Amino acid sequence: MMKIKELRRRSFLKKTMVGAAGMHLAARLVVSSAGLGSPGKPAIWGGQPVRTDKFPAWPVIQDNDETAWIQVLRAKGWFRMNGDYVKQFEKEFAQMMGAKDCLATANGTSALHASLNALGIGPGDEVIVPPYTFVATVNVVLLQYALPIFVDTDRETFQIDARKIEAAITERTRCIIPVHLGGNSADLDTILTLAKKHRLPVIEDACQAHLAEWRGKKLGTWGDAGCFSFQVSKNLCAGEGGAVISDNSSLMDRCFSFHSNGAHRNGSSLHYAGSGTNVRMTEFQGALLLQQMTRLEEQSRRREKNAAYLSEQLQQIPGIQPAKSYAGCTRNAYHLYMFRYDKNQFAGLSKDSFLAALRAEGIPCSSGYLPLNQEPFLRESLLSRSFLAVHPRDRVDRYFKDNSCPENDRLCQEAVWLFQTMLLGTRNDMDQIADAIRKLQHHANELAKGRV
Numbered sequence: 001m002m003k004i005k006e007l008r009r010r011s012f013l014k015k016t017m018v019g020a021a022g023m024h025l026a027a028r029l030v031v032s033s034a035g036l037g038s039p040g041k042p043a044i045w046g047g048q049p050v051r052t053d054k055f056p057a058w059p060v061i062q063d064n065d066e067t068a069w070i071q072v073l074r075a076k077g078w079f080r081m082n083g084d085y086v087k088q089f090e091k092e093f094a095q096m097m098g099a100k101d102c103l104a105t106a107n108g109t110s111a112l113h114a115s116l117n118a119l120g121i122g123p124g125d126e127v128i129v130p131p132y133t134f135v136a137t138v139n140v141v142l143l144q145y146a147l148p149i150f151v152d153t154d155r156e157t158f159q160i161d162a163r164k165i166e167a168a169i170t171e172r173t174r175c176i177i178p179v180h181l182g183g184n185s186a187d188l189d190t191i192l193t194l195a196k197k198h199r200l201p202v203i204e205d206a207c208q209a210h211l212a213e214w215r216g217k218k219l220g221t222w223g224d225a226g227c228f229s230f231q232v233s234k235n236l237c238a239g240e241g242g243a244v245i246s247d248n249s250s251l252m253d254r255c256f257s258f259h260s261n262g263a264h265r266n267g268s269s270l271h272y273a274g275s276g277t278n279v280r281m282t283e284f285q286g287a288l289l290l291q292q293m294t295r296l297e298e299q300s301r302r303r304e305k306n307a308a309y310l311s312e313q314l315q316q317i318p319g320i321q322p323a324k325s326y327a328g329c330t331r332n333a334y335h336l337y338m339f340r341y342d343k344n345q346f347a348g349l350s351k352d353s354f355l356a357a358l359r360a361e362g363i364p365c366s367s368g369y370l371p372l373n374q375e376p377f378l379r380e381s382l383l384s385r386s387f388l389a390v391h392p393r394d395r396v397d398r399y400f401k402d403n404s405c406p407e408n409d410r411l412c413q414e415a416v417w418l419f420q421t422m423l424l425g426t427r428n429d430m431d432q433i434a435d436a437i438r439k440l441q442h443h444a445n446e447l448a449k450g451r452v
């Protein structure tokens with residue numbers, strides 16, 4: 001009985017408030033404090049979840065994707081040298097980004113690896129990286145037997161703290177890899193100024209930042225090279241896939257050679273241009289990406305619109321702080337919707353318990369990255385025989401002494417992620433995310449004590 005009454009009251013409230021034009025926010029506050037926000041038990045304790053619907057599924061598959069895939073299959077030109085899909089994709093992706101040149105690769109990791117290799121980064125060198133990133137950013141540095149030098153994170157934006165980069169530059173520094181994490185932009189003005197001053201190349205890890213912009217120009221086009229991933233979770237995807245974009249044609253020639261066992265890009269010689277590997281993209285990936293690309297702009301707009309609305313909602317909740325953007329970031333790709341959670345505003349409820357309770361309310365979420373600079377595998381790599389051959393033991397010891405990123409440690413404790421697919425939903429979906437968080441805050445005391 002209670003439940004039916006409650007539902008009637010809710011729908012009455014909704015009906016009466018819906019008519020009030022321009023009062024949307026007020027309506028939400030009333031519904032939230034008197035309705036959705038407070039009633040019932042938290043779903044984690046068997047109460048009614050705020051949401052039972054699924055968020056939009058990913059990846060999106062439509063008729064054009066199927067047709068393209070079958071075409072490649074039947075034409076049998078599965079290898080990029082026997083077909084035109086990968087070539088066409090490279091052309092269109094470069095155009096879309098506003099870059100002169102594009103090389104498609106097997107994945108984002110190999111795009112980064114090829115770029116580092118093309119720049120001649122190798123044993124003994126130091127490469128500046130953020131600690132708040134996917135491990136691939138660091139793995140490619142280690143694959144070249146170079147040292148990843150971690151520069152602490154700006155907790156406000158979740159990006160590398162560009163103000164701290166200069167202090168990390170030494171005579172061995174050979175490259176800076178800013179990551180545009182979550183599709184938000186690193187502070188490129190500061191980074192590019194420093195890079196110029198110290199004559200360091202910049203490789204942008206834009207693996208999460210398709211169509212994002214800094215001062216109206218696409219991320220990935222600001223550095224010497226920009227690297228993208230088309231792994232299945234990314235905003236543009238083909239299961240696996242990657243790309244390097246650049247305006248520097250000799251750099252791109254070297255990337256090409258590296259990615260295809262040292263072959264000359266223009267096929268001018270049967271000799272090899274250098275050593276390399278095989279990280280070529282298949283025609284299947286190229287064909288699929290060409291189709292997926294047709295939806296990217298529209299999807300990105302929807303994410304931006306929903307993210308802006310969600311931020312309006314979440315900013316009003318004490319203890320929830322959405323990631324900020326630098327003034328130069330004119331477009332955010334929102335691969336992730338990131339915010340910081342302050343447990344003090346939730347009666348001391350731990351982040352893990354908050355996330356479990358939020359999932360129970362029907363809101364998928366993640367606690368994000370662990371502190372990468374503290375990963376045990378780093379020590380193992382740097383103390384391996386191959387590394388010790390080029391990085392003397394005392395240097396490695398010093399490395400670990402200097403390797404602390406306290407802001408990043410704190411961010412890892414506070415960070416919460418929602419996923420890009422959730423931002424492809426409706427405004428009502430965004431309301432439910434905010435409602436679920438308000439509901440947990442309302443019940444924070446009991447949740448923190450662990451009893452009803």
Ligand SMILES: *Cc1c(COP(=O)(O)O)cnc(C)c1O
Nearest residue numbers: 107108109134136207208229231
């Ligand atoms: C996904 C990702 C990569 C690696 O891309 P893959 O295609 O998975 O190899 C590198 N850097 C960042 C920041 C990423 O998110």
